[in-house]
Amino acid sequence: MKRYNVQIILAVALAILAYLAQEEIIGKYALSVLMFMGINVILSTSLNLVNGYMGEFSCGHAGFMAVGAYVSSVLGVMLFAKDKVFGPALLDPSLSIWVFPLIVIIGGIAAALAGLLVAIPSFKTRGDYLAIITIAANYIVISVVENIDTIGGARGFMGMKSVVKAMGKTIDMPWMPIWVFIFTILSVWIIRRFISSTFGKGVPAINQDEIAAEIMSVNTNKMKMVAFMLSSGLAGVAGALFAYILGYVNPGSFTILKSTEVLVMVYLGGMGSLSGSVLSAILFTLLLEALRPLQIIKWVVVPFLLILLMQFRPEGIMGNRELPDFFPRLKRFYAFKD
Amino acid sequence: MKRSLVKSTLLAAAFSMAAVPALSADVIKIGFNIPMTGDIPKVGESSKLSAEMLKEDINGAGGLEVGGKKYMLEFIYEDNEAKAESAVTTALKLIEKDEVLAMIGPNSSKQAVPAGQVADDNETVMISPWSTNPDTTLDRPWVFRAAFLDPFQGPVAVDFAAKRFSAKTAAVLYDLSNDYSKGLAEIFKADFEGKFGEGSVKAFESHGTKDQDFSAQLTTIINAKPDFIFLPDNYNQVALIVKQANQLGWSGPIMGADAWGSSELMELCGDLCKGYYFSTHYAAKGAKGATKEFIDRYTAKYGEVPDDVAALTWDATRIVLKGIQQAGELTGKLSKDREAIRDGLSSITKFDGITGSMSFDEQGDPVKCAVVVKITDEGEFEFTESVCP
Incomplete structure (x- = not known):
């Protein structure tokens, strides 16, 4: 029984969330905060894979998010909505229920390919150079989007709301919260499985000592490529969900500022700690919402809290440990195969 | 004891956050x-x-x-x-x-x-x-x-320039990553060429948001010898562009749009912007009623x-x-x-x-x-003309 505890808890949580959203017991405001929380969890855990576990420094996460957002938006609108540029819907809108998760995954795959393009030249170098290359990649993505007029250029692209509405019309359920929940859990699960697999152990090995890892038969180049693609692919998934929640994408939403926000979440949670990244993404989102009444002072308080944290706990909330390391009794309640 | 203190503080905090200000009808x-x-x-x-x-x-x-x-x-x-x-x-x-x-x-x-x-x-x-x-x-x-909307400000600039500067040709410099600037530039070009024929916009140049040096674009523009330059840019870039155009020997008129209308324009631009025009929502100087x-x-x-x-x-x-x-x-x-x-x-x-x-x-x-304002020698935005749809 113990082996399925976590799965059961998650399934129950999903059911409760769907019920609460359907009956409008939790309002749309709370729901939107929860959804952005999920997206932040995906973003911070996926960046942690590169910046934390692998010890590289990538700061163009928002660029990959933009790729995922735009690819899935254009695809979704082309297939299921009427648009001035792409003409009438290619498929019956009621099919959107089945195709939507595929669209999100395709957004992720496109972002992973973009990640590969960046990874090939950049992993010949180390450290600071990767930071510069990823910043450049972020700018390139934004400039490309700005210069393609068919997808709205700097004006942005919209029409995704009609896809979401079409899903709701076919079967009346709160689809967006459900999918955000599922993809959040899925991406945390994938990263966990990857890191704890025999193959994936090469990632922390590179972090410890690249030469030693190479000698111990880790194909470091391939390892880096796979980790980077996984990380950017999940960022693409987050971007796709982001686009469908907002119903509107604009290159201005994916600038270096967004990348920095994700970096803050990673270092707040602790490098190389998955549960730390999840916790910090949740905390960060909640904190920004809870401190709203402070208005402008908020941007004094939040950075001040960060400084305090870095002063007294420079390794982040969790350091490089996981939740059960702090609360060993948690282990009694679940078990994984690894 | 300590625990209960912490607990009660937390509770109090939770309550004060949840408390809704009393509603009055x-x-x-x-x-x-x-x-x-x-x-x-x-x-x-x-x-x-x-x-x-x-x-x-x-x-x-x-x-x-x-x-x-x-x-x-x-x-x-x-x-x-x-x-x-x-x-x-x-x-x-x-x-x-x-x-x-x-x-x-x-x-x-x-x-x-x-x-x-x-x-x-x-x-x-x-x-x-x-x-x-x-x-x-x-x-x-x-x-x-x-x-x-932007589509309205483009024709305003075209009509005003044709009347005030007797312009037959124009050049445009705009910010590519700013949808406002780009949209306005395109509408202006379409309208101007509709009135004065294909090619009357002699140069159509763009720049990025964080650019500091515009000499390449400005040289192209000045060599094309237009009657005036249309510059639908934000005020901070306007200051830089006007300064560099002046250094490159431009002495003709420049016209802008409502993004010029910030109190900071005159601080950044100084004397160089004086005498230029832009279209905007309202004029501070010469206002009535x-x-x-x-x-x-x-x-x-x-x-x-x-x-x-x-x-x-x-x-x-x-x-x-x-x-x-x-x-x-x-x-x-x-x-x-x-x-x-x-x-x-x-x-x-x-x-x-x-x-x-x-x-x-x-x-x-x-x-x-819309109104077109002139930047006076005192650095104020003076009402010149009102253009209605």
Whole structure:
């Protein structure tokens, strides 16, 4: 029984969330905060894979998010909505229920390919150079989007709301919260499985000592490529969900500022700690919402809290440990195969 | 002992956060979804100052009269951090948790388009003072705006230049990653070439938002020898571009659009900008009547001349208040009152604002005049001409 505890808890949580959203017991405001929380969890855990576990420094996460957002938006609108540029819907809108998760995954795959393009030249170098290359990649993505007029250029692209509405019309359920929940859990699960697999152990090995890892038969180049693609692919998934929640994408939403926000979440949670990244993404989102009444002072308080944290706990909330390391009794309640 | 202390403090904190300010039946709540931090904090600040002044006016006079009953106004200012996702959560918070009757803002189109979607889905009136993207109000019966659209400012510039500079040829320099600048440049080009024939726009050059050096583009432009340069750019870039054009030997006229209209333009640009023209929402110098009264009071109160955001927020808020008055009476039932306000707003046939008198078309966009102002030798923006659709 113990082996399925976590799965059961998650399934129950999903059911409760769907019920609460359907009956409008939790309002749309709370729901939107929860959804952005999920997206932040995906973003911070996926960046942690590169910046934390692998010890590289990538700061163009928002660029990959933009790729995922735009690819899935254009695809979704082309297939299921009427648009001035792409003409009438290619498929019956009621099919959107089945195709939507595929669209999100395709957004992720496109972002992973973009990640590969960046990874090939950049992993010949180390450290600071990767930071510069990823910043450049972020700018390139934004400039490309700005210069393609068919997808709205700097004006942005919209029409995704009609896809979401079409899903709701076919079967009346709160689809967006459900999918955000599922993809959040899925991406945390994938990263966990990857890191704890025999193959994936090469990632922390590179972090410890690249030469030693190479000698111990880790194909470091391939390892880096796979980790980077996984990380950017999940960022693409987050971007796709982001686009469908907002119903509107604009290159201005994916600038270096967004990348920095994700970096803050990673270092707040602790490098190389998955549960730390999840916790910090949740905390960060909640904190920004809870401190709203402070208005402008908020941007004094939040950075001040960060400084305090870095002063007294420079390794982040969790350091490089996981939740059960702090609360060993948690282990009694679940078990994984690894 | 210590534990219980911690517990009780936490509990107290939780309660104080959950506590809702006591509701009074005679209060009208209006939400402001404005950027007080982020890229353009000045925009949010101007909006807030302007709204505060209006609130003091009305509450000082005993409140707003709706259907024979006086209501006090309560304005709720929420910071949207100049981010799209934050504008959406802010809009939802105002609509759902604060239960506002109507929402003013967001100002920039990047946020106004998604927030407009939220307002329309949740059937709450939203009016953006400053957004110029057509998508903000397109097919959204609950969303309005107070500023004219970009397509209108292009022809204004063309007509004015043809008359004032006797221009037959033009050159354009615009910001590629700024949708406002790019849209305006394209409309200007289409209209100018429509009037003076293909090729009359001799140079059509672009730059990036953070560029500092424009000599390559300006050299091309100056070598093309146009009659004037159209420069639909933000004021901070205008200062740099004008300076460099001057160094490269340009002495002809330059014309701009409403993004020039910041009090900081003269500080950055100095003497070089004097004598140039731009089209905008209203002119501070040479204003008459209610506009002059507004400018004088704002200047006296806050020590700075109100920019166009302040003026447009003033108008947008007054439009909403007029819509509420037109609604007849308030029942206290949120969804019913919101609908009455929307009907009230769309039934406004003519509104005399400080940025000119306007009416709304079926999309919720205003039909109003633009003014062209000249930068005088004292560095003030002087009314030159009014151009109406």
